[in-house]
Amino acid sequence: MKYVVYLGVCLTSVSAFAQEEAVQDMSDPLAVYTQVGIGATDKGLNLKVGQTYETGRDDTAAMNIIEVKGFLGEKVGWQDGNDDSVDSLRFRNFHVNLTSGRGTQLDVNYDIASESGSASYSLIQALPQMGPVTVYPLVGLGASFINAANSEGEKLFGYALPGTFAVVGTYGKVAMSDKLWLNYNPMWFTTLSGSDSYVDFGLEGDSNVLKHEVALSYQFTPRFNARYFANWSQNEDFKDGGHRLEFNYQL
Template sequence: MLMATPLAYAERHNNLGTEAVQDMSDPLAVYTQVGLGYTDKGLNLKLGQTFDTGSDSTMGMNVLELKGAFGDALGVRDYADDSIDSLRLRRFGVDLTNGRGSQVDFNYNFNTEAGSLSYSLIQALPAFGALQLYPLAGVGAAFANNALNDSGDTLSGYTVPGTFAVVGTYGKLELTDNIWLNYNPMFMKTLSGSDNYKNHAFADGDNILNHEFAASYQINPKFNIRYFAQWNEQLSYKDGTHIIEFNYQL
């Protein structure tokens, strides 16, 4: 069994005062990046920028994702349009001494005018040969414009209908130095809020198990191509989201 000790972890991730190339297969890697994805709902754009945390033992990164552009022209789903349908903004940090990450995650859907804000912790566990797991746990709050209350009436303006918890893991299986697979299941459960939110927030229920699979090839140390599939128990693999993504480390 390979052990991910704090010293080894820091050596893999340390870019303090350097321009060291980071391991792009590592879910906790921090680096400035750009990405472009072609999906069944249009184009996705990803921009990531590192920032100074003020500490030699930590690193930080902001990542902005804009999703679903030109969906009618380039996508294959009948309901897609050409405007950006959603965005995701993450503020991510990692402690180099213990392999623990933290993440503030903001999501917003322009079509439904609803989103969420959550905070989670991620921990790198010792690797078992080619397999490594990164468990995650967090809590968050949902918000929406013109949401329905328990009586079925529309609430004018933005409100916070409830809160939720998320528990899951990022899983990485390294096949070769350049090829790896990921499986990232995430279980979400409502915690509090209106009865309408608690009972119907996730695919018309109070909980959901989301699945994400990815197959990746590292073309060179700074450039890779990745295939993603995202689905859940209410949405089949075939009807889920499928993405071909190109990522470059700056």
């Protein structure tokens, strides 16, 4: 944890010298901006890098985000059995229509140890703000993949797609002050097709699962914030879920 706090202090110092023009609202789930971030979790450190790019249209914005998760787990993480290697990778691509407030998200997750992951494509729509509350409903489709093996653990024919799923949920934001906000992001997943075992048990041992994410964030400067995240599901208690402290800086 001390490594993350030190890096967070460094980012705070750097942000004091940054120019303030054209800064995006970092509390907006549909905001698009170039960024770097680092976080401490029970599994180790996470590193995030996001880069905007030109779409060729004045009314749209886009960015790619790459995350490397769970490295230095033995030194920094507080979960038993951690090692220092990378646990998982995540890639996201965002497109946002600046006029309609509608966005799209491609989200690819890969777990290195199990050689498995998922890829999904979702639509997100910003609804009119209601006082301090803003919601961003989401609906999407995805597929799971795995490096298939037989009962002896032999990898026979490469990656397979055991099934597909749908996701319905929302990003929610409550502005508590100009610098402090709370997010609640429930997501319901259900299997759609695939092998019998995937359709019946592919999502945490069931055909569907409700996942929760809560984040409490504080904006130190227009370019720098700190965020605490908690993730759990209907099959996992809050205290047993994933917890992380994250520092983000807008370049």
